Amino acid sequence: MIEFSHVYKSYNKNYILRDLNFTVNKGEFIFITGPSGAGKTTTLKMLIALEKPTHGAVKFLGTELPDLKQRDIPFLRRKIGFVFQDFKLLPNRTVFQNVALGLEVSGIFGDIIIKNVSEILKAVELYTKKDEFPLSLSGGEQQRVAIARALVQNPQVLLADEPTGNLDEETSLIIIDIIKSFNNKGTTVMLATHDKNLINMGRARVIDITKS
Amino acid sequence: MISQRANYFINYFKIAAVNIKSNISGNVFAFLIMSFSFFIMLFFLLCYINIYNYMNTFQKSNVMLVFLKNNAKKDTVVHFIGTLDGVKSSVYYSDKSSMEFLEKRVKHLRSVLKNMNPDNLPAFIKINFKKNAVSGIFLSNIYLRLKSLKGVKLVYYNKILRNKIVQFMFFTKVVGLILFMFLFILSIFISYSAIKLVILRKQNEIEILRLIGATNNYIRIPMFIEGEIGTVLSFLVSILLLFAIYKIFIFYKFDSFLEFFRIKIIFLNPAQIVLVLLIAVISGIAGTYLSSKKFF
Numbered sequence: 001m002i003e004f005s006h007v008y009k010s011y012n013k014n015y016i017l018r019d020l021n022f023t024v025n026k027g028e029f030i031f032i033t034g035p036s037g038a039g040k041t042t043t044l045k046m047l048i049a050l051e052k053p054t055h056g057a058v059k060f061l062g063t064e065l066p067d068l069k070q071r072d073i074p075f076l077r078r079k080i081g082f083v084f085q086d087f088k089l090l091p092n093r094t095v096f097q098n099v100a101l102g103l104e105v106s107g108i109f110g111d112i113i114i115k116n117v118s119e120i121l122k123a124v125e126l127y128t129k130k131d132e133f134p135l136s137l138s139g140g141e142q143q144r145v146a147i148a149r150a151l152v153q154n155p156q157v158l159l160a161d162e163p164t165g166n167l168d169e170e171t172s173l174i175i176i177d178i179i180k181s182f183n184n185k186g187t188t189v190m191l192a193t194h195d196k197n198l199i200n201m202g203r204a205r206v207i208d209i210t211k212s
Numbered sequence: 213m214i215s216q217r218a219n220y221f222i223n224y225f226k227i228a229a230v231n232i233k234s235n236i237s238g239n240v241f242a243f244l245i246m247s248f249s250f251f252i253m254l255f256f257l258l259c260y261i262n263i264y265n266y267m268n269t270f271q272k273s274n275v276m277l278v279f280l281k282n283n284a285k286k287d288t289v290v291h292f293i294g295t296l297d298g299v300k301s302s303v304y305y306s307d308k309s310s311m312e313f314l315e316k317r318v319k320h321l322r323s324v325l326k327n328m329n330p331d332n333l334p335a336f337i338k339i340n341f342k343k344n345a346v347s348g349i350f351l352s353n354i355y356l357r358l359k360s361l362k363g364v365k366l367v368y369y370n371k372i373l374r375n376k377i378v379q380f381m382f383f384t385k386v387v388g389l390i391l392f393m394f395l396f397i398l399s400i401f402i403s404y405s406a407i408k409l410v411i412l413r414k415q416n417e418i419e420i421l422r423l424i425g426a427t428n429n430y431i432r433i434p435m436f437i438e439g440e441i442g443t444v445l446s447f448l449v450s451i452l453l454l455f456a457i458y459k460i461f462i463f464y465k466f467d468s469f470l471e472f473f474r475i476k477i478i479f480l481n482p483a484q485i486v487l488v489l490l491i492a493v494i495s496g497i498a499g500t501y502l503s504s505k506k507f508f
Contacts, residue, residue, distance in 0.1 A: 111221075153424075
């Protein structure tokens with residue numbers, strides 16, 4: 001489903017990724033790990049065409065992502081849910097509106113939005129807080145909103161960049177459990193983290209980008 | 213497919229409304245400046261249309277007034293007029309009938325005229341030429357010959373001013389065009405600044421929208437709608453303001469003063485209003501396009 005082959009990435013001739021090779025199969029859960037600055041975020045960003053490799057090939061469902069036309073990038077991103085360390089929620093929209101945004105950008109409106117958003121909010125146990133604004137929620141709750149927004153489009157892949165970076169251990173466990181539950185339903189998950197405890201909790205394949 | 217597009221469109225309007233609401237002070241400021249520039253545009257157009265109309269009626273007039281010197285005899289002049297071709301009618305007004313003539317024309321100034329000595333008014337002959345029966349050159353020739361007659365003090369002839377009018381009209385056209393261009397660029401700049409502020413303030417939001425799969429159109433169309441709502445509202449305010457001023461002008465009968473000079477004040481017709489609205493809409497689109505171009 002996802003293939004990185006001989007991927008190099010440099011910024012000002014300073015290589016942060018050297019000969020990165022790995023594949024991810026459909027329905028898999030993998031951890032991308034490595035120390036800070038090793039290129040975990042860059043690796044994930046390449047999958048949503050936010051970054052291009054300096055050399056090498058990145059493929060998603062057989063499509064060479066660096067060759068993707070600018071106008072096709074939004075459609076690629078609708079197939080991939082992305083969860084950020086800093087949540088990236090819109091503070092002037094409610095929990096419900098933030099999650100609904102994921103569907104609205106895809107051209108889905110009306111009753112389908114109400115149904116899908118309600119379902120996903122129930123799944124992340126935030127339905128009762130649907131009318132609250134993100135800033136009134138705890139970090140863990142905000143991250144659950146971000147996960148709900150990423151998953152409401154029913155993406156084939158969920159990318160999570162240090163999703164528990166700002167959270168305590170107990171909340172991190174809840175987040176991982178939620179992500180795992182969606183993985184069990186068939187969503188492929190790539191989770192970037194440098195937290196060894198989290199990796200131990202996850203019990204999944206680990207790709208160390210400094211070694212791959 | 214159609215309902216999908218309609219949903220998109222409704223959603224774009226909702227986003228634009230949220231954008232406007234979230235930056236109400238900035239939008240009101242831009243809106244006021246835009247209203248002011250459209251008002252100047254419309255006001256100038258109104259003045260221009262009225263001047264143009266006046267000049268047109270002035271040019272079409274085929275009347276010549278021959279003012280006689282005090283105690284001068286009219287016979288030579290009347291005889292000369294009688295020999296001319298193309299004269300429709302000629303009426304002699306003595307100093308006394310000059311007063312009657314004035315009283316008839318400016319009824320509202322009768323109280324002022326009452327204290328006036330008719331002897332101070334000049335005797336004159338009003339000549340009406342047949343329309344299209346005489347050329348401008350012919351009338352200019354008559355004007356010069358009448359002026360040279362003994363006993364004639366002054367000949368008043370509209371068409372002598374024709375060249376000056378044409379020059380004046382040309383001048384107003386050039387000035388008007390420059391002013392219009394300036395105001396057009398100004399309104400583009402205002403839309404540009406207002407939308408650029410929105411973009412700068414919403415850069416984080418735009419980034420998030422892009423990351424979750426929003427197309428450039430999804431982000432940009434609400435901005436165009438926002439720009440156009442501001443432009444159209446500014447235009448409506450400026451046209452209503454101009455209309456109110458026009459009505460006050462009429463209500464207090466300032467126009468009756470101008471009527472003395474045969475100037476009839478008219479308001480802009482629908483076509484002219486639509487033209488300025490079109491200019492306003494184009495300036496809104498251009499301003500939004502230019503401000504969002506850098507970011508998309």
